[in-house]
Amino acid sequence: MSAELTDDFRSIVLENRPLIDVRAPVEFEKGAFPTSVNLPLMDDEERRLVGICYKEKGNEAAVKLGHSLVKDEVKRERVEAWKAFIEAHKDAYLYCFRGGQRSAISQQWLEETGVDITRLKGGYKAFRNYLTQASEEIMSRTNTLIIGGRTGSGKTLLIHKLDNAIDLEGLANHRGSSFGRFISPQPTQINFEDALAYKFIQFEAQGHKNLVIEHESRNIGRIHIGPEIYDNFEKGQLIILETPLDLRTEITFEEYVEIALQNYNESFGEEGPQKWADDIIGALSRIKKRLGSERHIKLQKIFDDAFREQLESGSLEGHKGWVELLLSEYYDPMYDYQIEKSAIPIVFRGNAQEVLDFIKSKEA
Numbered sequence: 276m277s278a279e280l281t282d283d284f285r286s287i288v289l290e291n292r293p294l295i296d297v298r299a300p301v302e303f304e305k306g307a308f309p310t311s312v313n314l315p316l317m318d319d320e321e322r323r324l325v326g327i328c329y330k331e332k333g334n335e336a337a338v339k340l341g342h343s344l345v346k347d348e349v350k351r352e353r354v355e356a357w358k359a360f361i362e363a364h365k366d367a368y369l370y371c372f373r374g375g376q377r378s379a380i381s382q383q384w385l386e387e388t389g390v391d392i393t394r395l396k397g398g399y400k401a402f403r404n405y406l407t408q409a410s411e412e413i414m415s416r417t418n419t420l421i422i423g424g425r426t427g428s429g430k431t432l433l434i435h436k437l438d439n440a441i442d443l444e445g446l447a448n449h450r451g452s453s454f455g456r457f458i459s460p461q462p463t464q465i466n467f468e469d470a471l472a473y474k475f476i477q478f479e480a481q482g483h484k485n486l487v488i489e490h491e492s493r494n495i496g497r498i499h500i501g502p503e504i505y506d507n508f509e510k511g512q513l514i515i516l517e518t519p520l521d522l523r524t525e526i527t528f529e530e531y532v533e534i535a536l537q538n539y540n541e542s543f544g545e546e547g548p549q550k551w552a553d554d555i556i557g558a559l560s561r562i563k564k565r566l567g568s569e570r571h572i573k574l575q576k577i578f579d580d581a582f583r584e585q586l587e588s589g590s591l592e593g594h595k596g597w598v599e600l601l602l603s604e605y606y607d608p609m610y611d612y613q614i615e616k617s618a619i620p621i622v623f624r625g626n627a628q629e630v631l632d633f634i635k636s637k638e639a
Contacts, residue, residue, distance in 0.1 A: 309469060
């Protein structure tokens with residue numbers, strides 16, 4: 276049996292090395308690494324049966340059962356799937372949960388067909404522990420610049436113009452508000468943490484002086500930022516991006532109406548507009564208590580009128596009315612209150628270009 280092992284996890288991250296995860300699909304779905312693909316040695320049912328056998332009769336019997344379940348055509352198909360991936364990604368590595376029998380067997384079967392592949396020492400568990408520890412260590416010694424500003428200020432747009440920034444909302448696949456859901460689901464908590472760890476390690480390797488992030492709460496949708504990471508974020512410095520209401524309305528309208536509708540139409544076809552409208556109405560309902568009955572009724576009416584106009588004429592302009600009202604009467608007072616209570620020191624205020632220039636000056 277080949278003994279090619281590696282625990283050079285940092286290089287795997289910096290190289291974005293492709294990984295073959297031979298765990299069962301149920302394990303992969305709970306959490307995996309950003310560059311991994313699931314090509315299991317055993318499917319969920321096979322794994323379940325082998326697990327029962329292990330508990331009742333021990334390791335030797337379980338291994339024997341595993342070989343009887345994955346043999347002949349089943350074995351050939353799984354080995355061919357690994358070989359096809361390796362052919363397309365010649366630098367790929369292999370792992371199972373603890374770097375034990377499953378990855379060793381997979382590695383051996385490949386070797387028998389003339390294909391060599393390195394497997395991760397300690398498997399998924401060891402790599403995951405490395406990522407968690409590295410994240411906390413890197414953040415404990417990293418200066419953080421936090422871009423704040425009222426909703427629609429263009430914070431995410433600005434983040435994407437910087438080499439030393441991490442888009443937390445992008446990693447969480449959520450815009451961080453009641454209206455922030457995307458059609459595609461959020462990643463699992465583990466997937467978010469692993470992807471964020473990759474970003475931290477790659478950030479540090481680039482040698483930047485400051486990490487730039489957007490001002491977030493601990494939760495982004497149903498994803499949460501761990502206390503060790505978040506507490507270090509809060510030791511940073513706050514930069515307020517100041518954008519006039521009319522421009523914020525345009526930015527929010529483009530993202531939450533124009534782009535969102537395009538995505539809904541692509542996903543749901545003719546049902547897209549109605550599904551989008553239902554989601555907006557649902558978001559308004561979720562904040563009804565904080566809006567107050569009168570404002571909720573007012574916003575609902577503006578939206579209903581705008582949606583009716585959209586269906587009749589195709590014009591989306593009417594939606595700017597509820598977007599602007601939502602920003603000025605709901606999000607602005609809430610954000611201003613949060614900033615007033617925040618303990619993070621404000622070191623700069625300015626428009627997008629001024630903020631960009633300030634951040635770049637901090638790297639000089």
